[in-house]
Amino acid sequence: MKKGISMKMGVSGLLTVLMVMSVFLAACGNKGAEDQGSQTYDPNSKLELTWLNVLHTASPPTDTIKNKIEKYTNSKITFNWVPDASKEERITTALASGELADIVTLTMMTNSSVRSSLKSGLFWDVGKYLDDYDNLKKIPPEVRNAASIEGVLYGVPFQKNLARAGLVIRKDWLDRLGLKVPTTLDELYEVARAFTEDDPDGNGKKDTTGFGDRSDLRYSSFKTLSSYFGTPNGWKVDENGKFTPEFDTPQYLETLKYSNKLYKNGYVSKDFAVTAKTDQQQQFAQGKTGIYTGMVDITNLRNLSQGLQKGLELVPVNKISNGDGKYHIWSEGSGVGGLLAFPKSEVKSEAELKRLLQFVNDLIDEEVFMDMTGGIKGTHYDIDNEGAFRIINTDLWQADVQPFASSRPSEVTYTLKDANPEKELANQLIKENNDFAVLDPTVPLDSVTANEKGTELEKIITDATFKFIMGETDEAGFKAAVENWKNSGGSQIITEYEEAYKKSKK
Structure with a gap:
């Protein structure tokens, strides 16, 4: 019966059937392509992801906190940790070779290789998606703008304090030498001299140096000292829109002369040009140096010094003027610490991107924030009766938790009162920095x-x-x-x- 009917169709009927079939097949093909780009996603589906991330500690973390994050976010995470000291080489090599991960931590936003890779279309533009997520939609417009390149947002911004720079100084050394906390560059120089020449630790030996430092002009003492002199942050732009690089200003030259004088007299570590951040921290913790650049590290410095320095007292300092009573401090990326970026080579569909954005969004939830900040309550940290946060097992916290702290998508969504008065003061001074932070006009x-x-x-x-x-x-x-x-x-x-x-x- 069917055969007889088909025979009666004739050529025109057959052509009609073929045309209908071709249209149907084309529609199916287009639907497949459309699904590839815009299919819906299940925010509760199990997610397996890889994460190329920066490690700011000597060793990768244990799986203790990783397991908690995975349980909360319904995910399985494979980390590829890149040591902070070699991140520039490792990240740029990964970008050039295409050996990336589902999520890539990009912190070097001024690096030409990073910016070129972002502009080349290697990563997804996430700008239009953020408002679909309860935490990501709260990222302020000014932060999104600062994290964008020509208006395009190539990843979720790491939200940081506007300006975290400042000094940590050995308060017990100041007291022993009868010195006050410095407020001017001249007073700071005198502290560096005394910490080098006047036996601040009282051991009868000339074995201390004022400034500890490292081979990174941006995060060493130089950039912070430069701010104190009033140097522009990266670039100066005048009322006519004329741009001048910071190193072509009188203030930068003054910083050079000041730093040279410190170095020539031995008031800054002689090997600073080949010293890594972890070594700089160890020098301070071991009592070899008395001035450290980076208020945000004050707790870590105290933890590292446990059992090494008796009577250790630290004071964070954020206000040093060049003598005119005015304060300046450089802003790290206008409150942006980099991007969590999603390469198109690994994240091939919009649905995959949306699931990963849900994962990042979940990392900002208070429970995960506390996991990545403090660890497990009662094991790593506790909250006292006054609501103050305290690490109760430093060694365990360093092994399990500390490497995750720098991976938090936001450091500003929640505020913890620190039980350590030194750290709490540093936190308050970092907030105070907002009042005189100097922004880099070229960031966006x-x-x-x-x-x-x-x-x-x-x-x-x-x-x-x-x-x-x-x-x-x-x-x-x-x-x-x-x-x-x-x-x-x-x-x-x-x-x-x-x-x-x-x-x-x-």
């Missing part, structure tokens, strides 16, 4: 030349700065390096930032 802007050559050109200035500090070049030599920077592409970067700034004001 873009320069093609900076993306392509910025890191390479930066080395010209970094090398010249180190050489000046260590007395291997003079003012003329440094200015020659600045001209070299301009002639090698820096002048073009200036022009491009000025054009981008002008465009952003329209």
Whole structure:
């Protein structure tokens, strides 16, 4: 029967059937492509993900907190930890090779390789998705803007305090030498001198140094001292929209001379140019140095010094002027600590992206925030009757919890009162920094030349700065390096930032 009917269709009927079938198949194909890009997702589905993350401690964490995070977020996480000391090389290599993960922690937002990779379309634009999540939608517009490149947001911003920089000084050493907490650069210099020459630990030996430091101009003492001198943060822009790099200002030169004087007299560690952050911390914890740059690390410094320093007293300091009574401190990315980015090579559909965004959103929930900050209540930390937070097992906390603290998508959503008066004071001073934080005007802007050559050109200035500090070049030599920077592409970067700034004001 069916055969007879088909025979009676004739050629025209057959063509009609074939046309209908072709339209149906095309529709199916289009639907498949559409599903690939915009299919719905189940926020409660089991998620398996990989995370290329930065490690700020000597060793990766145990699985104790990882297991809690996985249970809360219904996920299975495979971490690829990159040591902070080698993150620039490792991350840029991963970007170049395409050997990435579902989530990539990108903290070097001024790195030209990172910015080029973001602009190339390697990562998803997440801007239009954030408002679909209860925690992510609370990210302020100014933070989203600061984390964007030409208006495109290539990842979830790490929310940080606006400016965390400041000093940690040995208060017991100040007291022993009859010195007050410094408030000016001259007073700070005298403290560095006394901590080096006047036997602050009272052991009868000349075995201490004022400043401990490390091979990172941004997070070493230099950037903070530069702020105290009133140097612009990265770039200066005047009322006419003219841009000047920080290292081409009188204030930067004054910082160079001040730092050179510290180095020449032995008031800063002689090996600072080859010292890693963890070694800088150990030097302070062991009583070899008395001034540390980074108020945010005050608890870690105390923990590291347990059993090594008797009578240790620390004081955080955030207000040092150049003598005029005015305060300045550089802002780290205008409150943005980087991005949690999602490479399209690993995250192939919108549905996958949305599930990962749900995971990041869940990390901001208070329960996970406390897991990543304190660990397990009663095991790692406790809350006293006055509502103050206290670590109760430092060794266990360092092994299980500490590496996760720097992985929190937000450090500002919840506020904990610290039981340690030193840390609580540091927290209050970090908030106070908002009143005189100096922002980098280029954070939301873009320069093609900076993306392509910025890191390479930066080395010209970094090398010249180190050489000046260590007395291997003079003012003329440094200015020659600045001209070299301009002639090698820096002048073009200036022009491009000025054009981008002008465009952003329209």
